Amino acid sequence: MDVSIPFVERPAVLRSGALPLDGRECQRHMFKFLKKKDGGKNDESPAQEQGVFQRLRQGLSKTRSTLTGRLDRLFLGKREITDDLLEELEEVLFISDIGVATTQELINAAKEKVARKELNDPQKLKSVLRDHILSFLQVPPVEHSFPAPGEPLVILVIGVNGVGKTTTIGKVAHGLKSEGKKAMLVAADTFRAAAVEQLVIWGERVGAQVIRQAQGADPSSVVFDALPAAISRKVDVVLIDTAGRLHTKKNLMEELQKIHRVTGRRLPGAPHEVWLVLDATTGQNAISQAEMFDKALGVTGIILTKLDGTAKGGIVVGVSHQLGIPIRYIGIGEKVDDLRPFDAADFVQAIFD
Ligand SMILES: Nc1nc2c(ncn2[C@@H]2O[C@H](COP(=O)(O)OP(=O)(O)O)[C@@H](O)[C@H]2O)c(=O)[nH]1
Ligand SMILES: [Mg+2]
Numbered sequence: 001m002d003v004s005i006p007f008v009e010r011p012a013v014l015r016s017g018a019l020p021l022d023g024r025e026c027q028r029h030m031f032k033f034l035k036k037k038d039g040g041k042n043d044e045s046p047a048q049e050q051g052v053f054q055r056l057r058q059g060l061s062k063t064r065s066t067l068t069g070r071l072d073r074l075f076l077g078k079r080e081i082t083d084d085l086l087e088e089l090e091e092v093l094f095i096s097d098i099g100v101a102t103t104q105e106l107i108n109a110a111k112e113k114v115a116r117k118e119l120n121d122p123q124k125l126k127s128v129l130r131d132h133i134l135s136f137l138q139v140p141p142v143e144h145s146f147p148a149p150g151e152p153l154v155i156l157v158i159g160v161n162g163v164g165k166t167t168t169i170g171k172v173a174h175g176l177k178s179e180g181k182k183a184m185l186v187a188a189d190t191f192r193a194a195a196v197e198q199l200v201i202w203g204e205r206v207g208a209q210v211i212r213q214a215q216g217a218d219p220s221s222v223v224f225d226a227l228p229a230a231i232s233r234k235v236d237v238v239l240i241d242t243a244g245r246l247h248t249k250k251n252l253m254e255e256l257q258k259i260h261r262v263t264g265r266r267l268p269g270a271p272h273e274v275w276l277v278l279d280a281t282t283g284q285n286a287i288s289q290a291e292m293f294d295k296a297l298g299v300t301g302i303i304l305t306k307l308d309g310t311a312k313g314g315i316v317v318g319v320s321h322q323l324g325i326p327i328r329y330i331g332i333g334e335k336v337d338d339l340r341p342f343d344a345a346d347f348v349q350a351i352f353d
Contacts, residue, residue: 056340057350059332063313064351067096071129075122081114085122089129096311097283099318106132130352136321137344144300145269152184152230154238154263154270158256158293159277161244164305164331166195168277169239170202171331171339177207181236186226187212188219188259189243199241206336209233219243219255220262227266240271253296260297273300275328278319281310290323305331308338316347 057064070092078085086107093103109132113119119128147153157165166189173183185203189195193215203210211226223240230238240263242256263270276299278286286304293299302323307313307330320327327342 052340053346053350056332056346059308059330059338059340060313060347060350062309062311063096063307066311067092067314068352070095071126075126078122080120081110081122081125086110086114089125093314096314097318098314099284099287099322102136102318102321105136105321126352130348133317134344134348136317137327137347139320139324139326141326142300144274145272147269147272150234151267151269152235152238153272154227154230154240154267155273155275156240156242156256156260156263156271156297157275157277158242158297158299159244160289163244163277163279163282164303165189165244165277166198166202166241167334168275168303168305168329168331168339169199169241170206171336172237172239172329173202173208174206174336175339176237182234183208184226184230184233184235184238185210186223186238186240188222188240190215190217190219190222191243191245195241195243209235220259223259223263224266227263227270231267238270253292256297274298275301275303276325277303277305280304280307280313280315280330283312283315284318286315287318287322290319290325294323294325299325301326301328303327303329303331303339304342308332313351316342320344 071089074085074088074092089110090103090107093106094100098106106129110119110125110128113128119125157169159165169185173185176183183206185199185208187196187199187210189199190213196212196215200210200212202208211222211229213222213225219242226238226240229235240259242259243252245252260271260274274297276290276293278290280286282289290299290302302319302325304316304319304327307316316327316330319325329339330342330347332338332340
């Protein structure tokens with residue numbers, strides 16, 4: 001991946017907070033699926049809610065058994081919190097990919113409590129950790145623009161190759177469809193024929209229209225054509241799929257910035273959101289990727305995929321705390337309903353309890 005990234009300022013609307021309130025209000029009543037508690041989770045019966053939570057717990061089982069399993073073994077039979085215990089704790093957190101800086105903060109917080117004699121029971125240390133981790137996961141939303149009434153919400157989906165962009169778009173489109181919303185998928189990853197095909201297959205599967213051009217077309221021109229079509233067809237949400245690697249010498253970030261600019265020219269205020277997809281199995285590398293993409297494009301939300309495939313789900317904590325960009329969804333499998341809106345309390349409960 002190219003690493004030279006020209007810095008771009010976030011669009012003015014992101015900094016001023018001067019959001020068109022009508023647009024925001026309009027969105028508040030739409031897109032339940034795009035919200036924290038998705039798919040009308042609040043409308044679900046306790047049994048259904050339990051099932052959803054069990055699915056999350058199962059998806060995170062590798063992380064749970066590693067992190068909580070190690071913590072329990074560490075605290076077993078210990079009567080007081082010693083320096084040795086804290087050192088071992090540091091190791092457990094580090095192994096779970098919580099990250100050096102975040103681990104250090106957690107350990108320091110525990111040390112302070114011990115020094116102030118507010119804490120000396122190892123069993124309580126676990127709940128102190130749990131509370132701290134929860135606070136690290138509660139990241140306020142990044143301000144972004146909203147569509148005017150009658151206009152589609154446009155989401156630019158970015159990330160390196162293979163992280164799960166196309167799959168996530170398919171899953172999101174499925175969620176929107178199940179709420180009776182009209183989604184349009186835009187195949188702006190024109191560099192591989194297979195990439196376009198993959199999006200077309202998802203479109204057919206979830207019943208969403210796909211806008212495509214021939215392989216090798218200018219990705220910006222696909223977006224240029226798609227937006228007027230989305231407006232005239234009264235689409236609710238436009239999801240733009242992009243490449244994560246270019247076969248030419250072109251700089252990926254420059255290409256994505258061009259797509260961003262063209263989108264805004266075609267529909268002022270768009271893209272309203274920029275979602276960065278990160279693969280949880282890549283560990284700390286995900287954090288440096290996020291820093292690069294955010295600098296170049298101004299990320300409004302993160303989607304962390306493949307949490308089902310890793311014992312290092314602690315990356316969720318590092319990503320939230322170090323980047324300060326909210327995690328919107330987590331991927332816990334390859335199936336269409338394996339995308340969960342990220343909820344800090346549910347996540348902590350699924351890992352610790
Ligand atoms: N286990 C698992 N696999 C995933 C998840 N999300 C995506 N994948 C898989 O990751 C691979 C790459 O996904 P793709 O959407 O093509 O990535 P893209 O290059 O970013 O568009 C595919 O095999 C997906 O099925 C997830 O949450 N869990
Ligand atoms: Mg793709």
